[in-house]
Amino acid sequence: MTATDPLLVVEDVRTVFHTARGDVRAVDGVSLTLAPGEILGLVGESGSGKSVLGRTVMGLVASGPITTVSGRVRIGGQDVHALHPRHRRRLWGPEVAMVFQDPMTSLNPVKRVGTHLTETLRRHLRCSRAEAADRAVDLLRQVGIPEPARRARQYPHELSGGMRQRVVIAAALACDPRLLIADEPTTALDVTVQQQILDLLASLVRDRTMAMILVSHDLGAVVGRTDRIQVMYAGRTVESGATRDVFGAAQHPYTDALLGSIPRLSDPPHTVLRSIEGSPPDMARPPSGCRFAPRCPRATDRCIDDLPELVLGADDRLVACHHPVHESSGAGHGR
Template identity: 80%
Template sequence: MSTPLLEVTDLRTVFHTPRGDVHAVDGVSFSLAPGESLGLVGESGSGKSVLGRTVMGLIGSGATTTVSGSVLLGGRSVHDLRPAERRRLWGPEVAMVFQDPMTSLNPVKRVGTHLTETLRRHLRCSRADAVERGIDLLRQVGIPEPARRMRQYPHELSGGMRQRVVIATALACDPRLLIADEPTTALDVTVQKQILDLLASLVAERTMAMVLVSHDLGAVAGRTDRVQVMYAGRTVESGPTRPVFAAPDHPYTDALLASIPRLGNPPHTLLRTIEGNPPDMGRPPEGCRFAPRCGFASARCAEEQPVAAVVPGGREVACHHPILEVSRGR
């Protein structure tokens, strides 16, 4: 394996609220090499998006938030950088594709302005060169008539085109790391596939590392090298994507996969669900946070927090009762 581009060690993000401290990210670690893609999956509220923003340095410590742990990008600590240094990092080194393009694009600025501002600030190129490169970027992400689109406003484009503009803006300065936070939210399934295939091809072409944040396991399955399953701010299972999805060791991963609709099921088959609700992150359980919803839970699970252990296949699982091969029936 090549030298890691991104190294995250024991990362924690705590929000201080009137109801108490919320540990949105609680001791997460992983590394990512150039050209490698990592999927972050889990239910809504598991800490995926907060993790992505914390890695990028968009969430910093202050009166209402505490960030601890280490984030090294190319050997440099992101959180030790001054605000001005961090802004210079965004674009050439790391970029993010946000969930909703209508809120991440300025509605009173033309598409071309979004692209040329980024290029002129970071690459110091002329206006004419920035416009030419902006048109080429729109062409690369599959937008027809790119020169005309440069003159349009975000509301004049479809949802799929707006998301492509966001991707083009993120890729404008050839970042070494791309964080895609639910990049296909609110898009129809055909456009979703196009966007995800586009991201996968760009990673391969540019030897760019990518963190794909999603609650859609199908989106992650064929487009990432490794997967990290999160629950209540913690990593419960991680490893190569195909083996983890083919034979999960954590009951939560197994339950997520079991809830996916199957094409081979007879009509009107009831979907499987995960009983119960995620924990209140302001008052999480003492032991395993999944224990109240787990069919394998014991008294030990309610009292003792499981520690991640390496299992065969280069995977890690944090569970007192990993699923045995004989019990992996769905």
């Protein structure tokens, strides 16, 4: 790698689960790049393929009897899926780490908090027992846990949800990874703690010059904390661009609908919240054309028949839509 090379390159990645009902294309031809120090927001409804993409990038999902993974994922120039599983595990920690959305299933309930960190440090950095213990306490301090030495001796159930999530973040950061994947890290937390955790992640990434993929179904969580946004729907990318451009003028109807569903403090009391009509498609039997067409007010017969490709438009925006929102109001509204 040179200083100008992207840290992460994902090329036409497809993750297919073979089920009794048919093949489920959870990720269907997604590409992206990420530079050191850059934060990408990966957003979309539940079931859009965000988490599966994150695990595929990590190498946690690989081809097997019930799964087929194709395309290329390169981290620091290394093809993740071409590596032997033993060599791939060596990437986890020093090169790439993940913050999972549920800390109670990420942490072993019968191990002390400190042990979750010292095991990683001793395995990857070859620290002595004493060095690992000291560094574990320091990591807990860095993520804002009070009395870190005492907390390191406690078990996960003795901590609050916000504290447990901070422990998971500390474990992910233990080996100074170059890439951090945060998979909806605030799902189970209250609003105040969500804000703290998201701000903490953003500040840690900036301080350490890491790259981060922030996976979220909430566009409000990524605004102000990400450099770029990539919107996914039914396993595919539908829009991608700089955060300020996407929030300023969404071009894909799905992105526009997501933005419209965000509650606003300026709305008067008892304002009816906007929602996106319909449901995401059955991924075992997806529509032949645009997968958002059955829910889209701008859809035409072309949308129902032809799957749109990602096209580079103004302000370096990628959009997969036959009738983007910026078109004149008279275009593309009838079926």
